[in-house]
Amino acid sequence: MGMTMSQKILAAHAGLDEVKAGQLIEAKLDLVLGNDVTTPVAINVFEENGATSVFDNTKIALIMDHFTPNKDIKAATQVQQSRAFADKYDIKNYRDVGTMGIEHALLPEMGLVGPGCLCIGADSHTCTYGALGAFSTGVGSTDMCAGMMSGKAWFKVPAAIKFNLVGNPQGYVSGKDVILHIIGKIGVDGALYKSMEFVGEGVQYLNIDDRLCIANMAIEAGAKNGIFPVDDITREYCGGRYQGTPVEFTADDDAVYDEEYTIDLSELRPTVAFPHLPENTRTIDEIGEREVKIDQVVIGSCTNGRISDLRAAAGVLKGKNVARGVRCIVIPGTQKIWQQAMHEGLFDIFIDAGAVVSTPTCGPCLGGHMGILAAGERAISTTNRNFVGRMGHVDSEVYLASPAVAAASAVTGYITNPEKI
Numbered sequence: 522m523g524m525t526m527s528q529k530i531l532a533a534h535a536g537l538d539e540v541k542a543g544q545l546i547e548a549k550l551d552l553v554l555g556n557d558v559t560t561p562v563a564i565n566v567f568e569e570n571g572a573t574s575v576f577d578n579t580k581i582a583l584i585m586d587h588f589t590p591n592k593d594i595k596a597a598t599q600v601q602q603s604r605a606f607a608d609k610y611d612i613k614n615y616r617d618v619g620t621m622g623i624e625h626a627l628l629p630e631m632g633l634v635g636p637g638c639l640c641i642g643a644d645s646h647t648c649t650y651g652a653l654g655a656f657s658t659g660v661g662s663t664d665m666c667a668g669m670m671s672g673k674a675w676f677k678v679p680a681a682i683k684f685n686l687v688g689n690p691q692g693y694v695s696g697k698d699v700i701l702h703i704i705g706k707i708g709v710d711g712a713l714y715k716s717m718e719f720v721g722e723g724v725q726y727l728n729i730d731d732r733l734c735i736a737n738m739a740i741e742a743g744a745k746n747g748i749f750p751v752d753d754i755t756r757e758y759c760g761g762r763y764q765g766t767p768v769e770f771t772a773d774d775d776a777v778y779d780e781e782y783t784i785d786l787s788e789l790r791p792t793v794a795f796p797h798l799p800e801n802t803r804t805i806d807e808i809g810e811r812e813v814k815i816d817q818v819v820i821g822s823c824t825n826g827r828i829s830d831l832r833a834a835a836g837v838l839k840g841k842n843v844a845r846g847v848r849c850i851v852i853p854g855t856q857k858i859w860q861q862a863m864h865e866g867l868f869d870i871f872i873d874a875g876a877v878v879s880t881p882t883c884g885p886c887l888g889g890h891m892g893i894l895a896a897g898e899r900a901i902s903t904t905n906r907n908f909v910g911r912m913g914h915v916d917s918e919v920y921l922a923s924p925a926v927a928a929a930s931a932v933t934g935y936i937t938n939p940e941k942i
Contacts (some may be wrong), residue, residue, distance in 0.1 A: 523773025821852025
């Protein structure tokens with residue numbers, strides 16, 4: 522019986538010729554990730570277990586991104602603890618203010634993840650790196666601790682769902698619209714503990730940022746991971762960047778999938794997820810012009826804070842103004858993206874329009890800082906979750922959309938089709 526892409530990566534790291542869905546394995550890790558929220562918990566467990574060393578100080582990444590620059594004393598204390606741990610064990614990939622970025626934008630940029638690698642992270646959106654042909658998945662802080670100590674982790678081998686992508690996206694349709702369409706189709710538990718494997722001739726029309734966005738939100742469908750095959754687009758991105766040795770895995774012709782879907786990208790339309798679940802989707806054509814009034818726009822996050830996302834937003838905002846009463850917050854994913862956007866003149870466009878540009882941070886995505894919502898307020902955001910209270914008060918609402926739709930909505934003050942701006 523053949524194996525999927527994900528199963529082949531797991532088998533290779535477990536030292537096995539083959540694995541099957543449901544099998545329990547122990548596999549060697551290429552990277553262990555933590556952030557300023559989850560790392561302190563892992564450190565506490567590390568110390569409680571009497572550990573005195575890490576398995577490899579070059580294969581641990583501690584990225585201070587959720588509440589940095591520190592928003593309060595508690596946040597400062599968490600980072601202080603993480604910094605002390607990194608100093609004690611000489612963690613090479615510790616990133617703080619000035620060198621940090623949103624972790625799932627920063628790690629690909631740094632070349633810490635790439636084709637064939639196996640990565641765990643104490644953050645659910647670690648599945649992002651599947652865009653590069655890696656098996657990456659989120660774990661709890663105790664599993665992060667075990668990974669830091671031993672360089673290994675236990676896995677239950679996931680079954681898989683195949684998504685055959687065909688056609689070429691048209692107009693303002695982006696990776697965000699693709700994944701929102703899929704989640705709207707299968708639901709937030711439609712891929713529960715399964716691998717979402719994206720294949721087909723349509724993949725060639727998705728740039729690396731689109732793929733990172735799609736893999737990022739696999740968890741929003743309940744998936745264990747999302748993964749793309751390695752092609753010339755992947756190789757161009759990882760070439761000279763990925764610090765490991767790239768290994769390309771392809772699914773066997775007789776690989777077993779629980780389900781298969783064909784998605785015609787040419788037929789998709791810009792899509793918005795209404796509160797309070799990512800599966801509650803409607804196309805932009807199904808939303809009235811002045812149906813949903815908004816108070817805040819957030820353009821950024823580990824889902825849509827990359828340079829192509831900022832360019833898309835700037836393309837809509839250029840020469841226009843943010844509507845009176847609307848707060849528009851732009852958050853580049855990393856320092857390099859921030860600097861690139863600045864040099865390209867995107868900041869001038871944002872600021873001239875009446876938006877604000879932030880340092881890289883997760884910030885408002887999880888209701889942390891830099892854009893908290895009050896009771897009754899509505900935000901349209903390029904982030905990945907819109908649960909009750911996700912961005913602030915439990916009586917606020919979050920609508921998920923692409924950077925183009927978010928920018929268009931900032932101009933009108935209502936959820937708006939960018940084609941009409």
